[in-house]
Amino acid sequence: MSYLIVAYGFAAILLGGYLVWSLLKLRKLS
Amino acid sequence: MNRYVAAAAGATALMVLAAGAIFLYAPTDALQGPVQRIFYFHAAAGLAAFACFAVVLAGGFTYLWRESDRADRMARSAALVGVVFTSVTLVMGMMWAKPVWGAYWTWDARLTSTLVLLIIYAGYLMVRRLAEPGRQAARFAAVVGIFGFIDVPIVYFSVTWWRTQHPSTIIVSDALPAQMLSTFLLTMVCTLLLAVVMIAIRYRIETLADAAQVVSEPAPIITAREPEPVGGL
Numbered sequence: 001m002s003y004l005i006v007a008y009g010f011a012a013i014l015l016g017g018y019l020v021w022s023l024l025k026l027r028k029l030s
Numbered sequence: 031m032n033r034y035v036a037a038a039a040g041a042t043a044l045m046v047l048a049a050g051a052i053f054l055y056a057p058t059d060a061l062q063g064p065v066q067r068i069f070y071f072h073a074a075a076g077l078a079a080f081a082c083f084a085v086v087l088a089g090g091f092t093y094l095w096r097e098s099d100r101a102d103r104m105a106r107s108a109a110l111v112g113v114v115f116t117s118v119t120l121v122m123g124m125m126w127a128k129p130v131w132g133a134y135w136t137w138d139a140r141l142t143s144t145l146v147l148l149i150i151y152a153g154y155l156m157v158r159r160l161a162e163p164g165r166q167a168a169r170f171a172a173v174v175g176i177f178g179f180i181d182v183p184i185v186y187f188s189v190t191w192w193r194t195q196h197p198s199t200i201i202v203s204d205a206l207p208a209q210m211l212s213t214f215l216l217t218m219v220c221t222l223l224l225a226v227v228m229i230a231i232r233y234r235i236e237t238l239a240d241a242a243q244v245v246s247e248p249a250p251i252i253t254a255r256e257p258e259p260v261g262g263l
Contacts, residue, residue: 007068007125008049011075011118015045015224018114019038022231026034029238 034231041227044220056213068126070214074221076119076144080182082112082225083151087179090172102168103240105175107232109154111225116148131195139188140196147185150178163243 052070059066089105092098123141124134135141154174161167189198206214 001064003125003129004065004067007122008071010121010125011071014114014118014121016042019042019228019231022228022235023035023038026231026235026238029235029242 041224048217048220072122078225079115082108086175090175103236138194139192143185
């Protein structure tokens with residue numbers, strides 16, 4: 001069960017973090 | 031800006047829907063238990079990465095054919111998103127492998143070729159970052175992107191070409207029960223839409239960054255040449 005949590009936790013942090021970082025960068029450039 | 035935020039919120043909502051299907055709708059695997067649920071997003075992220083690298087391939091060809099800056103920007107954007115999805119695929123695969131195989135990593139053909147894929151496109155991004163921006167960097171990156179794509183069919187068919195620890199493609203072989211298959215297809219569609227949104231946002235960033243670079247470059251100062259002295263004085 002812990003492997004399942006770590007796997008989806010990693011995916012959520014990486015993809016969510018990337019999405020937020022992209023939007024912040026876009027706001028800075030706009 | 032607002033429409034990009036709205037698109038990101040929509041893609042996130044779809045991923046929450048997919049997570050609901052993965053954790054609440056799909057049945058627990060009788061043999062592997064809950065850890066099998068890693069499969070849904072692990073495979074979907076891998077296929078999304080393939081789609082991103084196909085965009086890099088198309089963008090590279092289009093750039094070499096027409097020298098289109100838009101195609102180059104599209105390739106750059108898709109390469110970064112593809113690397114993110116490949117990283118997710120590899121790490122989720124490792125988390126699945128440990129309880130099932132007893133090891134996080136094994137040097138079998140599928141895992142190794144996927145790692146090579148990640149390295150190739152990380153190299154592509156490094157070329158873009160380190161090379162002087164311009165025509166030469168874009169042409170070189172297009173060639174790397176085109177030749178790098180050779181690894182994609184190698185990754186996909188590695189499980190049939192070689193004897194691997196990694197299981198073969200069960201979607202094609204029709205081995206999934208209906209509830210698992212529908213959960214996977216929903217996750218696949220949501221993940222592809224997320225990838226499209228991420229590429230669109232990145233494309234906008236690249237467009238604005240290119241425009242800012244053009245503005246910040248100093249214009250060449252053209253001055254009249256001083257007249258040559260006449261008569262050797």
